[in-house]
Amino acid sequence: MPLDHRRLRGPDESQPPALWAAGAEEDEAGAGEGEAAAAPRDPCALRPLFARAGLLSQAEGSAYVELSGGTKVLCAAWGPREAAEPGGTAAAGGGRLACEFRRAPFSGRGARPRPGGAAEREAEREAAAALREALEPAVRLARYPRARLAVSALLLQDGGSALAAAVSAASLALADAGVEMYDLAVGCALCRDPGDPAGPWLLQPGEAEERRAAARLTLALLPALNQVSAVLGGGRGGDPEGWGQALRLGLDGCHRLYPVLRQSLLRAARRRDAAHSA
Template sequence: MPLDHRRVRGPEESQPPELWAGVLQQQEEEDEEGAAPRDPYALRPLFARAGLLSQAEGSAYVELSGGTKVLCAAWGPREAAEPGAPAGGGRLLCEFRRAPFAGRGARCRPGSAAEREAEREAAAALREALEPAVRLARYPRARLAVSALLLQDGGSALAAAISGAALALADAGVEMYDLAVGCALCRAPGPAGDWLLQPGEAEERRAAGRLTLALLPALNQVSAVLGGGEGDPPDAWAQAVRLGLDGCHRLYPVLRHSLLRAARRRGAPTGTA
């Protein structure tokens, strides 16, 4: 019988890939346990750049040390499609999506109902954090749209998306009261667990409580507080809010400087940035 040269013969002996996946997961857990404890008040280095996408009216890329990468794009204002819409302020439409390769051990299967629900909740949180920063009254019967794509989830993804989306809206020339800056915290497990600023993915996975804060630093106004977890005394949550406010104030100059650099690259005046 002639050989079929189009078919690639496999090895005579093979093993299921689940065996190697278990070994890799065990190695990652051992590396996490053996890692040196970090300063709970230290911020992970942040890189931000505005004006990357030519297909969008405004865009921004935000990356946190440790692997979190978010790409945001903004469009508008555009006329609302609904005929006979009542006069008033504009609408802000927010979208949050996870790339299929965003996480190593995906918390939800890509395309599953659980992942779609998680994306809808993140989009709602994104809109809640951004609406107080945008002057929607200046855009009657108009729509503003912003989309955040999580390329890699290394922890504090929602906080990075808030900062990136606000930067994209400002890059699009949307009138805003201030940039919304996001900062995430988590509480280590145990009765005496400390709050950690900008936790990584492994720290979030083991956390007993989580908190994401959005701040308009120039106005000193909190636009959103999103949290949950095991019950703690009110003083512990108050301490977490104070830490988050301090983290937002420390991140604000980085975002502001990236917006100024984007304006200089376009040759726009920077006196009001």
């Protein structure tokens, strides 16, 4: 019988890919639990952050923020443009800031809401509202009367502290677009372990830590002005002193992240100047 060279001959015995995928997930989960048990997490330690501004040529301003552990957010900013249609929120005599938050279909592992479903749309709408609340105090909207600024955040991978990373990335994108701002808005997230209601708060929790957390807190800070632009929290965090401790820890985390974002913005400005002078 002649051989068919147009086809690749497969093995005589094969197994469904889902079988090996399930085993890989179990091995990864077991390895993660073993590492967590062997090396306890320092609650005050910040996850390493990588930020880069000005990497999208199709947008007036852009930024990419990645946290160690897998969180990846890409933001783009446009404007100011004439506000031909109503939308966003307007300051007195100022412009409008419209924010969009979307999750990539491949952003999360495991079970997630159906893409495009009502639950996912509602979650994205709430995240966009929180993003706008955190950014509005940082932007000088009064300098853009009857104008519209737009920010779009795309969550490429959710490894925890996604909203906080989106706040930092969106602030960088606005600054990269040349929008007048009072200061960069720096986001930081915290959570509390349900096994110890009186235990310490964890800075920049991972996705697994957020999923089992008894309480969560996300705040945005304008470090140069020492002004909190947004606070979003909920859960069983203990007494008011516990929430106060979380706020102090989060403010300290924002101040420590601020130099990284500023350096990213300065590097983008130098690259732009070098490209124009070449």
